[in-house]
Each structure stands twice: as structure tokens, then as C-alpha cells.
Amino acid sequence: MRVVYVKAPFNFEIREVKMPEPGENQVLLDVRACAVCGTDMHTVATDADYFQSFGHEIAGVVVKNGPGCHRFKEGDKVIIESGTFCHTCDNCRNGRVDLCTNGISIIDDVEISGYADYMLVPEQAMVPFDGLDFKEAALAEPLGVAMDLFYTTGIELNDDVAVIGLGPIGLMAIALAKAAGARNIYAIQRNRKSKARIELAKKLGATDVIYTSEMKMEHYPFPRGGVNKIMITAAPTVIPDAMKITLYGSVIGFLGIDNQNGMISFDANEFHFKKLQLRGSYAVPALWFPRALELLKSKVVDPKDFITQEFPLEKIEEYFCKQRDDISDVIKMVMVKM
Numbered sequence: 294m295r296v297v298y299v300k301a302p303f304n305f306e307i308r309e310v311k312m313p314e315p316g317e318n319q320v321l322l323d324v325r326a327c328a329v330c331g332t333d334m335h336t337v338a339t340d341a342d343y344f345q346s347f348g349h350e351i352a353g354v355v356v357k358n359g360p361g362c363h364r365f366k367e368g369d370k371v372i373i374e375s376g377t378f379c380h381t382c383d384n385c386r387n388g389r390v391d392l393c394t395n396g397i398s399i400i401d402d403v404e405i406s407g408y409a410d411y412m413l414v415p416e417q418a419m420v421p422f423d424g425l426d427f428k429e430a431a432l433a434e435p436l437g438v439a440m441d442l443f444y445t446t447g448i449e450l451n452d453d454v455a456v457i458g459l460g461p462i463g464l465m466a467i468a469l470a471k472a473a474g475a476r477n478i479y480a481i482q483r484n485r486k487s488k489a490r491i492e493l494a495k496k497l498g499a500t501d502v503i504y505t506s507e508m509k510m511e512h513y514p515f516p517r518g519g520v521n522k523i524m525i526t527a528a529p530t531v532i533p534d535a536m537k538i539t540l541y542g543s544v545i546g547f548l549g550i551d552n553q554n555g556m557i558s559f560d561a562n563e564f565h566f567k568k569l570q571l572r573g574s575y576a577v578p579a580l581w582f583p584r585a586l587e588l589l590k591s592k593v594v595d596p597k598d599f600i601t602q603e604f605p606l607e608k609i610e611e612y613f614c615k616q617r618d619d620i621s622d623v624i625k626m627v628m629v630k631m
């Protein structure tokens with residue numbers, strides 16, 4: 294079987310390795326689809342100073358149970374939680390599995406790769422599905438991330454919402470806000486380069502698109518003078534600007550990383566006098582997969598809107614370079630077994 298490793302920025306090595314044997318509580322999975330995440334692009338661009346395997350938005354078929362596994366049988370279709378909770382720590386037992394930090398993580402385990410023919414998966418992280426293609430089901434993982442942001446921000450009926458950053462997560466957040474009955478949804482993006490993503494934002498119900506390279510978001514003529522909920526999927530530097538478009542009592546949900554510099558500064562007096570709330574969203578452990586699958590099936594988030602490219606494992610380098618060089622027609626790429 295083959296496994297993809299990153300050996301230098303945007304430089305991959307496809308290695309032939311021995312088919313692994315599932316150990317205790319592990320299942321051997323035939324990987325049928327692995328969607329390309331922004332995190333993967335980041336891994337490939339910057340962390341590639343040693344051999345690393347990667348890929349965590351995975352759907353596949355059960356091949357073989359290891360000792361102690363009985364929930365699934367050969368041929369079952371499953372998706373994989375990128376991280377799960379432990380069931381035994383105090384937070385889990387107190388009903389806050391979302392705050393568990395003891396669970397197994399697929400992302401942190403560099404031996405685990407979705408960009409492979411087969412992989413070993415902890416049985417505990419497997420969620421069964423039906424009624425979707427593998428590539429469609431793989432989108433449950435990023436949708437779970439968007440759902441975490443949506444719930445963290447607390448979107449409600451009639452909210453005026455801004456979504457900053459139109460990657461797949463931001464776009465899914467727009468779809469969720471629309472489904473939840475938001476009144477206006479403003480899609481905010483730096484520039485017009487991501488054409489397909491901007492078009493999709495409009496199709497999903499964005500009232501308007503604001504380009505921050507052309508206009509400061511605070512200068513946009515919001516009918517009520519601002520918005521009351523903001524979902525950010527962008528670098529931390531947008532937070533101070535986002536605060537300027539808030540109404541009294543607004544909530545800002547934030548999901549974003551800047552590995553170079555996570556420091557920001559903002560006017561805490563304004564924060565106080567405007568009664569703002571800034572909330573961090575972090576979908577670890579990964580939750581909501583059964584609900585995400587239902588939302589994909591019912592097309593509240595239509596997978597067909599999101600998947601723009603499919604490629605086989607051996608073409609991984611070509612497609613990652615394409616996403617780096619020209620994002621105009623890329624919303625979500627998925628590696629599929631053809």
C-alpha cells in the first residue's frame with residue numbers, strides 16, 4: 294500500500310509500505326476519500342522539515358477489526374473523527390465531552406495519514422454513515438468545525454451576521470446561519486481572487502460581499518449600523534476590525550491561526566462599553582458528526598456545492614500546487630480512490 298509523506302514544502306514522496314495489522318482497539322480502513330483541509334496546505338507549506346504524513350478529513354470502508362473491536366464489520370462505511378473524547382475524565386463524566394483533553398487525536402498522530410491507500414483507525418473515532426458518497430461524507434469533518442463556530446457564536450433567528458473569511462469553513466458557516474434564520478449575512482473577504490468561493494457565498498444566501506482590500510469593513514453601510522454576530526475564520530489580525538462593525542451586545546466567534554504572530558491589540562474600553570463577547574471556537578474533540586452527516590444528506594450544506602476538484606493519490610503534488618497557485622476555481626479538493 295502507498296502512504297504520502299511531505300518531504301519539503303510542496304514536495305511529496307509516495308512510499309510503498311507493508312499493509313499494517315490492526316492492533317488492540319484498531320480497525321484497518323480502506324481510505325476512499327480524504328478532503329484537503331487548510332491545515333493540510335499549512336503542513337505542506339511550512340512544517341515540511343521532516344517526513345510527515347497528514348490528512349484528517351477521511352471516509353472509508355472497514356477492512357479488518359483488531360482485537361477488542363466489534364462495533365463494525367467488513368464493508369461498513371465510516372468517517373473518522375479527527376479527535377474524540379475519552380469518556381472517563383471529569384469533564385466527560387460531568388457531561389462536557391467538548392472540554393475533554395484526554396481523547397485520542399488523529400491529527401496529532403503523525404503516523405496516521407488520510408493520504409494513503411489504507412490506514413489504522415482507533416475504533417472509538419469511527420462514525421458510520423450511509424446515503425452519501427465517500428467524498429461527500431468526508432465533508433462531515435470540516436462541517437463539524439463550522440458547526441462548532443456556529444454554536445460558539447450562538448447564531449439565532451433574525452441575527453445580522455458577518456462571516457469573515459470565505460474558506461470552506463466560512464462558507465459552511467454561511468449556510469448554517471442562513472438555515473438558522475439569520476436576517477442578513479455579510480460575507481467578508483480580503484480580495485476577489487477566490488472567485489468560486491465568493492460565488493458560493495452569494496448562492497448560500499450572503500446579502501453582500503465586502504472586500505477589505507477595497508473598503509474597510511467599518512465603512513460598509515450596514516442598515517442597522519453593524520451586525521450583532523460575527524463568525525471569523527481568518528487570521529487574528531481581523532479581530533480588532535471586526536469589533537468596529539459590532540452593535541451593542543454583539544458576539545464574535547473566532548477560529549483562526551497565525552503561526553507567526555497571534556498577538557493583537559484592541560480598544561478594551563470599547564469592548565466594555567459595547568458589551569462585546571469574544572469567544573474562541575476549537576473543534577477538539579471533534580463533535581457533531583452524526584448531525585453533520587444529516588445536514589449534508591438533507592443539503593442544508595450541499596456537498597456538491599463544495600467539492601470542486603477530485604484527484605487520485607498519485608496526483609497529490611499537482612493538486613496541492615494548483616491550490617497554492619490558483620485558488621480561483623477551488624472550493625474544496627478531495628482525494629478519492631478512483
Ligand SMILES: [Zn+2]
Pocket residue numbers: 330331332349350434435
Ligand atoms: Zn480539516
Ligand SMILES: [Zn+2]
Pocket residue numbers: 378379380381382383384385386390393394395396
Ligand atoms: Zn474525557
